Amino acid sequence: MRIALVNVQYHEGNNVFPPLGLLYVAAALQRAGHQCLVIDGDPRRRVGMVEQVVAFRPALVGLSFLTMTWDRARDLARALRASLPEAVLVAGGAHATADPDGTISRLPFDAVVVGEGEEAAAEIAGAVEDGRPLHEIPGVVTATGRGPARLPAPDLDALDFPARDLLGHEPYLRPPGLIRGWASSRIASVLGGRGCPFKCSYCASHQQLGRRVRLRSPGNVRAELSLLQRRDGVRGLYWVDDVFTHDRDWTLATCEAIRPLGLHWGCQSRADAVDGPLLRAMKAAGCVQVDVGVESGSPRLLKAMHKGVKPAQVVEAFDTIHASGLRAGASFILGYPGETEDDILATAALAARIRADWTVFFLATPYPGTELWRRHEGEAAAWPDWGESWNNRVSPGPMIAGPVPPEAVASWRARLQNRHFRRNYLRARNVPFMLRLLGTLPRRPVREAVANWLVDGGRADSVVEAAFSEWRAA
């Protein structure tokens, strides 16, 4: 059967990584004997996306989207429904998983896949071929009923590698290949395991991938990396695992397995999941950067977020990462409910103290299905409809009002982000690379970025990111 899969993007140039989840689904469909077309793009910018899908003559079309791309998915689904009235339309991904009933009732989909999609998609395709109803399939929700919950895939080694070749891996390997702030190119994204046992109140991760951690064998991971190195000339990678160091023994074994490949890499972790010997083993295996979700410098807010980490642990973790010869990335959340001006000052002080090599400030966003969303659902009438306002980096202010007015929080975010601009972008190693890159960009954004950087609260980082996006998309 012919199946078209679209990852609905916000702005294609932002696309530093291919949509791994959808590519896992495509690989499973191919194994089941289907022919797949995969598109990763912003339907509002990509001219001819609907025509491209229609020309493929698919019997089944799957869309993957997040809360912030919901409005683009809605428009695309409507256009596809009109052009392909016979095709079965299926939704999957973080937003559809969190709000399957809303997705079915408000958008023209025939079915929603809740959680992991490899097996569910293959079973849907089989049912469509045989003319069987979809609503009995585990993990599937339709307007007429829902199947039982589907358990996450127990053996990740049994999955085929993501079908990156269907999309063309090359555009994603162009500079600035992101190990955040470490300017490079030919950086692929890879997933070593799925699931996160922690319960941070603002996080939606567990809904798709569950709380039980499942890990690939180090040999299976190494085989994928060797393939990427051989076939695509990949020189580095970013682990998109929620907490790469959660299982210390696995991390050490994986480091041992991939060390001979000589790849550079970055990963995400937590302040309570790193230690000196582990970090040194990671560095020996090619690690250059560890990104940590710090979130706040206020012990009270960290507690409210159920982060399970105290500011003193954060300081120790960053000192240990730096002492191990690694770069460190830090992300923070501003505008969390109840945040006072003193909390913001504590966050600013912690950000300054830990001297991360890459720092980013997000705004608190109650993504559907998170504890934050459940706690504040009563205020939802004041929130914008799903769509691009749910981007927690560029939204105008936090959605949940607190002691500090939303405009003041947004202004703090801009000031703090700008304060970290130089460390984020203008590091010694990066300068020649950045100059080469900036030489290929039009002069206007370069001048704008410099002008913004010189102003307190200027948006130099947004200018640089937008320029990179345009350049990559061109």
Ligand code: B12
């Ligand atoms: C890596 C990552 C990124 C990367 C790369 C994204 C990419 N292109 O792959 C970067 C850093 C760019 C990124 C950016 C953002 N991200 Co992000 N990201 C992740 C992360 C950590 C892993 C994604 C991943 O690869 N998962 C592994 C795969 C296997 O899982 P999956 O994608 O969910 O796919 C499976 C199922 O969902 C399902 N499925 C998915 N699509 C489809 C489609 C069909 C048809 C079917 C049948 C099934 C199906 O099957 C897949 C295989 O089992 C997730 C958290 C997480 N653990 O998932 C957050 C997450 C997806 N991101 C999130 C957010 C909010 C963002 C940003 C808005 C943050 C920001 N403001 O910058 C941006 C938006 C990006 C954009 N332009 O769209 C939220 C989404 C919440 C929501 N409700 O929308 C998540 C859940 C984290 C969180 N905060 O809780 N992200």
Ligand code: SF4
């Ligand atoms: S924020 Fe990170 S550590 Fe916390 S629950 Fe989400 S993925 Fe796990």
